[in-house]
Amino acid sequence: MSYCAIVIIGFRCSSDIAECLTALKSLEGPDHAVHICENGGDDSYDELCHALSELGGETPSARQSVSPGFLTREFRLAGKETRVFAHRAPGNLGYAGGINAVLAYLKSDPDWDAIWILNPDTAPEPDALAALKRRAVEGGYGIVGSRIVLSHNQRIQMYAGRWRRWMARGWNIGLGEPADATPDTAKIEAEMQYVSGASMYVTRQFIEVIGPMEEGYFLYAEEVDWCLRRGHFRIGYAHDSIVLHDHGATIGSNSNRKMRSSFSVFLDERSKLLLTRRFYPVIFPIVAIVTLLLTTQYAVQGAYKNFGVALAGWFSGLKGEKGFPKRFAPPSRPA
Structure with missing residues (x-):
């Protein structure tokens, strides 16, 4: 029987993941399993496994490895019997790298037909997954996005996204609308160019034809990239798939420029x-x-430190640097 693999990428946020899994306990079909890739190292992985043991029990299982240092433990959600696989990455693989590592783990499993990528700081409604699959099947879509609702004000964060190429910024379609608004889905799908990475349903056929996520970004723009190189596949929007999002809680991507990490x-x-x-x-x-x-917006808002960081990031992009930025690497220990 086919199932959906729910993929969550964590970085030292076990409490957020536990809350997300608590919401997933109420998920109503289709069949699914959860795969969590912890990018934050051994201590964070131990914290994650402890949190998962609180939510259910550990199941004795073979600890498969798709690469050196990639460790897997299997758990169950209490009262649900949903399989939860906790993967320890060999290092910080980034957002796309973590997703691709899970895809490598799943490669030999013939039974999954799609993945559902969720941010750790999300809380899906019970029928969110069913609505995504229904939309994908009915519309023949390769990728489908959800209605993303900000948890703090019950307003729309986005239905989908449109990339403004001349200024290299995304536009959140539906931003600020009431959570219960009833937009024109056909209009959204005609305008959209990508779906939110906070809730992204991707079919197996799409992945096998188009390939995995691009890892060079390390963080941000991966979902846009995937959608822009979708080939003949179409992307869709499932309005009935509601996902609450505590935006920026995991990595400090707060809308306040002074508060952003x-x-x-x-x-x-x-x-x-x-x-x-x-x-x-x-x-x-x-x-x-x-x-x-546009980086001067940081200075205008008094975020002078982040203005300097934004300039450094801009210059790094100008040079075409990819992967984990060296300036954030921890200092090496003396021999």
Whole structure:
């Protein structure tokens, strides 16, 4: 019997993941299993496994390895018997790297027909997954997104996204609308270019034809990249799939420019240029100038430290640097 593999990428946020799994206990069909890839190291993995043991019991299972240092333990959600696989990454693989590691783990399993990527700080409604699969099957879509609702104000974060290529920024379709608004789904699907990475349903056929996520960004723009290189596949929007999102809780990507983490600021600016160079190389010089000017918004709002970080991220993107940024690597210990 086919099932959906729910994929969550964690980085030292076991409490967020536990809350997400608590919401998933109420999930109503189709069949599913949960795969969590912990990017935060041994201590974080131990914390995650402890949190999972509180939610259910551990199941003796073979600890498969898809790469050196990749460890897997299996749990069950109490009262639900949902399989939960906790994977320890050999290092911080980033968002796409963690997802791709789970895909590598699943490669030999013939039974899954889709993955559902969820942010750790989300709480899906009980019928969220069923609505995603229904929309994918009915519309013949390769990727389907959810109605993302901000948990703190019950307003729409986004129905879907449109990429504004000349300024290398996304536009959240539906931003600020009441959570219970009834938009024109056909209009949204005509306008959308990508779905939110906070809740992203991707069919197995899409993955096998288009390939895995691009890991070079490390964080930000991966979902846009995947959707832009979708080939003949279509992307859709499932309005009945409601996912609450505590936006920015996991990595500090707060909308307040002063409060945003340096890590998120740097990678956000870098990824915009990396994506532009890949998909819109002809206009790259113009976009580079526009995005440089837009970094001054940090200074205008008094976020002077993050203004410097944004400039560094912009310059890194200009040079085409990829992967984990060296400036955030922990200092090496003396021999």
